[in-house]
Amino acid sequence: MIEVNNITFSYPGTRRNIFRDFSLTLNKNNIYGLLGKNGTGKSTLLYLLSGMLRANRGEIKINGVDARIRRPDVMSEIFMVPEEFDLPPVSLDTYVKTNSKFYPRFNNEVLANCLKDFELSLSINLNELSMGQKKKVFMSFALAAGTSLLLMDEPTNGLDIPSKSQFRRVMANNMSDDRILIISTHQVHDVESLLDHILILSESNMMLNASTSEICKNYRFEFRSPSEMDNSVIYAEPTLQGNAVIAGREAGSPETQINLELLFNAVVKGIIR
Known part of the structure; x- marks a missing residue:
């Protein structure tokens, strides 16, 4: 369970509160769609949930633990796929061997299944991939990590039409009952068939919080x-x-x-x- 309790947040050097006295509860075994206009705080909320940003006031608890503490056992249960990211110039096999050890439930079978659906192999070199291919690789690793909280910011940006169909199939086939997945997106038609719950955010307020x-x-x-x-x-x-x-x-x-x-x-x- 994720509990967001009366948080207030603004970026340093600004007067505008992205969130003010904002609360939200999220439960496992749900795929949440997080929607909102530009500037309403969708990406900021994901970074707050991951512990990479800290609220000015209030608290965020991941399974009862304050996210700000960034305890290793809590961080190993969170994976964030940002809209933009870099991958090191190594083979995917090397990347997996180096980084999978941080996730106790990392599942190589899930990784292999995701890569197969995305038509990629473990032997590929990450520096030779397009941005769309890098997204497929990173999302495959994220699903294989087996974390209880998976956050995705605009995951279908940069994917072509066949890849978006692959994305939906990969997500549907590799979700587990004990996981919370939050997808923040403007590409609503890419994900609407996946979602269990809709969150629509506007100026620090949740305009809609309802199951599909x-x-x-x-x-x-x-x-x-x-x-x-x-x-x-x-x-x-x-x-x-x-x-x-x-x-x-x-x-x-x-x-x-x-x-x-x-x-x-x-x-x-x-x-x-």
Whole structure:
């Protein structure tokens, strides 16, 4: 469990509080989607959860331990995949042998499965890879590390269309029940089929904190022609396919897949809370 208790945070030299008296609880066996406009603190929250940034006030507890302490046993349960990173000019095999020892539950079988799905091998040299390939390697290592908390910041940036499909398959096949995964992203359509829970952040406030099952229980996401627009429509946007609609879901009606972009816009405009 992760507990964020009344934290306040601002970057040194600035007066603006990214977070003020902000609280949040996250539970294991969930894939969270963290959404928000630029500057709302998505990446900052990930760095605070990882212990790489410290709140000015309040506390963050990872399984009951203050994240600021950065105890080795706590750090071995956290893995952060930032949006941008560098890898050393060594073979992947060397990188794994050097770094896997920091993670007690590192699983070489998981690594091999991830690399296979990403069409990569353990013998590749990291300095010869494109940025997209480096992301695949780093995400494979992150999943193999077996940490109870996995944080990913814009993981699909730099991936081509086939690679995004590979990413979804790799994530779905290698999540464990005792893990919390938080994906911060603007590329909502890349991850919407993976998520168990949606968090929408705005100016230090959580505008939406709801499970996907709860959202699907209450709303339908579909396309409608102008003649099909009725009082059940809660929010709509015109598209080339007709109106993209969020409507109230009636008891017994079939469940629909969430349109995250549509949901995000409806929440930001205050129509859904």
